Amino acid sequence: MKMQTRGHGYWYENGYRVLYCGKKNGIKEHIKIMQDSIGRKIGKDEVVHHINHNKLDNRIENLLLMKRSDHMSMHRKNDGYGRRITTVVLEQIKNLKNLGKRQYEISDQLKISKPTMCRVFKYL
Numbered sequence: 001m002k003m004q005t006r007g008h009g010y011w012y013e014n015g016y017r018v019l020y021c022g023k024k025n026g027i028k029e030h031i032k033i034m035q036d037s038i039g040r041k042i043g044k045d046e047v048v049h050h051i052n053h054n055k056l057d058n059r060i061e062n063l064l065l066m067k068r069s070d071h072m073s074m075h076r077k078n079d080g081y082g083r084r085i086t087t088v089v090l091e092q093i094k095n096l097k098n099l100g101k102r103q104y105e106i107s108d109q110l111k112i113s114k115p116t117m118c119r120v121f122k123y124l
C-alpha cells in the first residue's frame, strides 16, 4: 500500500521511507543514501542493514552494506554462545573497532566466537 505524501517527495512502504524519483518510481531512502555513499548501485546479492533496527534511522552510520547471505545468517544465528547478535552488540563491536581494537581482541572482550565475529566484523 502506498501512502503518497504529495509535495514532500516521499511516502512510506513496509516501514521504510521511499523517495519519489520520477513518474511512479521510488527508491528506498536507505538504499539511496548507501548508493550515494559508495558511489555505485547496490548489487542484487547485497542488502542494507539498519544497525539499530530502526528502519527510519537512515543516517549513514546506522547503515551497513552486507552480502545477502551474511545478512540472513546474522539475523538468524547467534554469537556462538547462544546469544543473539543484538544492536547493542553490533554497536559495541563497532565502537571497539573504531578504537583500533583487533578482531580477536574484541572477540575475547565481548565473548563472541571467532567465526561469528568474522561474519560481522568486516562490515562494521
Ligand SMILES: [Zn+2]
Residues within 6 Å of the ligand: 048, 049, 050, 071, 075
Ligand atoms: Zn538487517
